[in-house]
Amino acid sequence: MNKEDILDKYFKEEKIGKVKLFAHLNINSKKGQILFVGSSLMEQFPVNEIQQKYNLGKIIYNRGIGGFTIPEMLDAIEEQIFELEPAVIFLNIGTNDISAPEWSKAKFEEDYGKLLRLIKERLPKTRVFLMKYYPVNEEVAESMPGDGYIKAVRNRIERMDTANNVVRDLALNYGYRYIDVNAGIMNENGQVKKELSKDGIHMWPEAYEIIFENMKSYILE
Template sequence: MSGEKDNAKDFFQKEKDDKVIRYRHLNKFVKKGEILFTGSSLMEQFPIQEIMLNHGMNKIIYNRGIGGYTIPEMLKALDEQIFALEPSKIFINIGTNDISIPEKTKEKLISDYREALNNIKKRLPDAEVFMMAYYPVNDAVAANEAWPGALKAVQLRMERLDEANKAVEELAKEFGYNYIDVNDGLTDENGRTKEEYSIDGIHMWSDAYEVIFENMKKYL
């Protein structure tokens, strides 16, 4: 059984590594100075191009999210995920995987995030940065998921979300960046992601991203 877990972990790591390489090649052809979405899977899965087409918008937005990424992983791929594009606006959603790791402390989350922001401030001093609040989750949906650990990860995330969002908001103030909560309309009366928006308790259908887009389009 442990061998199967190791194989799955190796496969997932290879997927992430391959994505960094693909981005490295894609970045040779970007138009510098545009808008960037970056982070982990919740950003990678944002169908921003399709949504903008539906809204008749013609802004250029590049998405450099990588599913499964933690902040330490992003720190190793800042060139591919951010700097090679030289964006004028950066929307960041990173850290949800970090707060799902039991041994990851709030202090370590803040320290890692601060390191990423220090790099951005140093290398892209004129960029406008938007640090996004973490999205809600749904433990009832996660309970029906086949993959092991889904419910436990969601429950831990639920416990830590408010504190993590406060920490990110404080970091935004520290760096003179923008903290934005675009979650209005995503949750039910209990503060969980609405069931119809939730795929597995963590990730969301495109319907949810339409709601998020309506909340964030004034910042684009």
């Protein structure tokens, strides 16, 4: 087994472990609360720390899993979403799909639409906010070792507008809200500010502070 296969096996096992952990955490969760769910950009949202600062009187669960694609979320939808029976969902999933070499708009729309259809069927009264994708930073990605980050960033830059338009249209079709909470994290070129970016894709907690401030009005609805 080569190094790439070993890493792939490790990350698959890590994802499986997180899904299993959520299943146990969900047993004692309080139903009808707020759910942040998606891939690594949601997993790394420091919800607990930020909640303590803002003291909004809300319970927010984070069920993001790094590296997840939409098909993977579909496989883990019970643990990530349905077992919590959330009253409100903030969804940010699909960036890993956009980054993949084999990405296609048609498959992306099909998978995202299937996810929303299941949510609508199982949680018809739940309010769902579909988040516009966060911007990336090409310069920071170029400084990272290897070519994985820069390839992913360039794919996202090329496909982001198309993907966001798909998500916006799906939100309209399913009666959900498409929200842009990126104000304040972008530079003059529309990319995430260099000082807020860890690797060109992921962001430091300071970026999430700004994003959460932008989300407050939706959280308090």
